[in-house]
């Protein structure tokens with residue numbers, strides 16, 4: 001087993017076993033029998049028509065061959081793509097309950113989330129056999145779910161056993177690896193945001209969670225073209241990186257290790273139902289890829305300025321009262337999103353004297369902090385080329401929006417969460433609007449490809 005995963009598992013309290021490799025599909029039965037607390041229970045494979053064909057049938061056979069009692073598989077239709085709707089979770093939960101079985105999910109994000117929640121509600125363990133390197137939620141806890149028309153993340157434990165056959169991952173539709181690559185690329189600017197948040201004392205770095213999530217990122221992103229070409233050996237790095245990202249969230253007890261401001265772009269577009277009616281629906285990782293590039297470009301513009309004593313002085317003088325910020329939020333956003341952003345931004349708002357302290361702290365550490373952040377980041381154009389090679393989005397048009405929409409999303413992203421990011425530091429320094437303009441100015445990352453209107 002990958003040493004980092006082993007280390008993660010020894011600290012994670014939910015996932016006990018991870019098996020990643022070529023050909024592990026044939027050993028699923030043994031692994032489940034020996035690693036999951038099956039006891040007297042039977043097992044139930046949950047798949048859709050596509051994942052059944054890709055791996056489900058083999059999983060079912062392997063479970064039987066290992067001597068487990070296997071119920072008739074629960075197979076959802078393959079088209080339209082299965083949706084993480086609570087009613088599907090109820091279907092799975094009731095089948096598990098009626099048959100007294102433990103779930104073995106065969107699929108990617110949606111199937112894993114559905115079986116995770118159904119098992120969580122029954123307080124029983126489950127196994128996931130991943131079929132695509134499409135996101136980092138395999139080893140994460142909690143399940144994003146649509147219930148009564150609203151998308152919420154419902155609490156439930158991570159899988160007890162995670163199995164990933166690299167040959168299966170490599171044969172998955174190409175947009176899925178692009179999505180996983182996009183989700184993992186987020187750890188670059190997301191990590192920089194965490195370093196920054198740590199530096200101002202807002203969210204201290206958790207050394208083990210940091211090591212787990214960041215340790216494997218370079219290897220995971222190293223072979224984008226081989227991933228797109230479906231080379232199974234190239235998938236080891238990416239799959240391990242995605243699994244480690246989920247484990248780091250388990251160890252940390254939250255999503256901080258795996259997401260920074262780049263994820264807020266994705267969340268905000270999701271609230272707008274962007275690409276939800278696509279077939280298949282626009283994935284999390286695709287939206288995150290564009291958020292990641294936006295944030296990488298923002299960091300680059302930020303670094304062209306210097307945090308100086310004069311800049312700090314100027315920032316304190318210009319720092320608005322909370323009422324002014326709230327009025328700005330409400331003038332740009334409306335409804336529940338405005339309320340949400342006002343609440344989140346209020347939580348991280350500080351008065352001028354505290355801001356002086358914070359910015360002085362940044363100023364004093366800038367000589368070491370800036371190189372640390374620069375080392376963490378990948379130049380936006382380089383990252384753009386890597387995403388493109390992996391089949392992930394590299395321009396806003398790839399996800400059906402324009403550069404102007406990305407530009408508009410910057411401000412909502414800054415207000416969206418109480419978490420601290422470079423967007424906050426830029427706001428506090430009074431640089432925010434100018435930096436956003438610079439990102440989208442001629443010569444910028446997307447200016448030639450998608451001129452502003």
Ligand SMILES: [Zn+2]
Nearest residue numbers: 136183284288
């Ligand atoms: Zn993500």
